[in-house]
Amino acid sequence: MGIQKVHLSALLVLFLTACGSGAGGDEAEQETVASGVPAPVSLAYTVLNAYPHDTAAFTQGLELYKGSLMESTGLMGRSSLRKVEIKTGKILSAIQLNDAVFAEGITILRDTLYQLSWQNHEVYVYDIKKEPKKITTLPWSGEGWGITNDGIQLIISDGSDKLYFVEPGTLKLKKVLSIRDQYGAVNNLNELEMIDGYVFANRWQYDYILKIDPSSGFVVGTLGMQDFLKKNSKKDLSYLDKPGSTAQQSGAVLNGIAYDSEKKSIYVTGKLWPEIFEIRLQ
Numbered sequence: 001m002g003i004q005k006v007h008l009s010a011l012l013v014l015f016l017t018a019c020g021s022g023a024g025g026d027e028a029e030q031e032t033v034a035s036g037v038p039a040p041v042s043l044a045y046t047v048l049n050a051y052p053h054d055t056a057a058f059t060q061g062l063e064l065y066k067g068s069l070m071e072s073t074g075l076m077g078r079s080s081l082r083k084v085e086i087k088t089g090k091i092l093s094a095i096q097l098n099d100a101v102f103a104e105g106i107t108i109l110r111d112t113l114y115q116l117s118w119q120n121h122e123v124y125v126y127d128i129k130k131e132p133k134k135i136t137t138l139p140w141s142g143e144g145w146g147i148t149n150d151g152i153q154l155i156i157s158d159g160s161d162k163l164y165f166v167e168p169g170t171l172k173l174k175k176v177l178s179i180r181d182q183y184g185a186v187n188n189l190n191e192l193e194m195i196d197g198y199v200f201a202n203r204w205q206y207d208y209i210l211k212i213d214p215s216s217g218f219v220v221g222t223l224g225m226q227d228f229l230k231k232n233s234k235k236d237l238s239y240l241d242k243p244g245s246t247a248q249q250s251g252a253v254l255n256g257i258a259y260d261s262e263k264k265s266i267y268v269t270g271k272l273w274p275e276i277f278e279i280r281l282q
């Protein structure tokens with residue numbers, strides 16, 4: 001990282017010298033020159049609704065399916081795949097995973113649901129046409145964090161700055177995309193959601209959602225969500241600050257994005273949050 005920064009700074013000096021404009025450009029412009037990536041735009045949104053969410057759900061993946069939310073929850077001994085009624089938060093059905101599995105992101109492609117595991121090197125495949133039913137387990141060499149799809153390929157994050165495009169069914173690697181913004185590589189990519197041709201991503205332990213152009217890997221937009229829960233929740237949030245709680249031990253951070261392409265609504269939540277919020281981009 002240090003070497004890369006020095007290298008980029010040297011390039012910037014050379015560029016500015018060559019242009020004869022050593023002074024005057026603002027910092028944003030210089031960063032753009034250094035990385036070759038324009039600064040992302042800030043995306044405005046409206047919060048439409050807040051719906052109840054299981055405060056024991058350590059949300060790792062969220063996806064809309066036929067009017068319900070499918071949710072994957074993590075942590076050893078607490079990992080599950082659930083079907084949840086949006087407006088009530090009621091768990092309509094749930095599959096509890098083996099205690100040794102730490103479940104992560106989910107995506108649905110043609111009635112087949114893929115569920116990642118964090119470090120178990122396994123991807124669980126379910127038929128969800130009726131009640132979700134596990135049909136097979138596929139090997140995955142890396143970590144699993146987030147997953148979405150573009151209608152053809154599955155797109156997986158592993159906590160790095162990379163997105164892995166793989167064949168459904170085999171998980172054969174087709175493409176690796178590096179994600180960058182004006183400052184360089186953007187790591188900790190977590191839960192993903194494909195929204196109108198762009199990959200939206202939670203970034204672990206950051207209070208924003210990224211909008212990524214999957215053709216370039218550039219971050220083209222951000223949804224600022226600083227203090228989002230405190231600002232928008234009507235619930236008592238004191239349990240999140242309780243010493244020794246799961247929230248304190250494991251982090252009740254922003255995670256979970258699901259898109260309703262008909263309503264143009266986006267459902268967002270966080271690990272152990274008391275609500276799922278319906279938002280819309282302006």
Ligand SMILES: [Ca+2]
Nearest residue numbers: 062192193257
């Ligand atoms: Ca998602």
